[in-house]
Amino acid sequence: GDSVTQMEGPVTLSEEAFLTINCTYTATGYPSLFWYVQYPGEGLQLLLKATKADDKGSNKGFEATYRKETTSFHLEKGSVQVSDSAVYFCALSMDSSYKLIFGSGTRLLVRP
């Protein structure tokens, strides 16, 4: 079945470091891809999305590019801040069902 695999955490970085969180997917068709973020004590929030191959989603300095050839959607940020500390979830959705299928999440901890 359709699935998402993302790198295990925690990822610990110093402020202003470069961030990459890897995400790959398996799907029978052409899914839409998402990154969600969960800050401590809060609900999941959509961070960015891409709906077709080569699309780049971006928000709050974060970017991810939909790569069909490598079935990947890696999350990147050039300079992380302490406030970026959270759990990040990669997810996919097929047009046939619209349900979100999530990866297991990656916890990011940014130290001052």
Add this chain to the structure above:
Amino acid sequence: EAGVAQSPRYKIIEKRQSVAFWCNPISGHATLYWYQQILGQGPKLLIQFQNNGVVDDSQLPKDRFSAERLKGVDSTLKIQPAKLEDSAVYLCASSRDRGREQYFGPGTRLTVT
């Protein structure tokens, strides 16, 4: 605009007891989802409603879980009887329609002892 509301935020019960969770979606949102998030895992869809009809309940353990969305607004998820493995965060989400962005509530953390 008010977000998705859920209650209670925390619940501790003993195994074999029953429990119910409540969700109030964003006003005007036709689609409502219940997800189960076990510690260390990503959320997994349990059931999806479109207005007051069930669209997908393929992952709902129907021998113990039930859900309803009367009048196409609020929804209740029930577990009876609870098992230890039901310990998780139960997330409710809503969207304006199927395929539109999903907005998540803060979740209900259930501990079964």
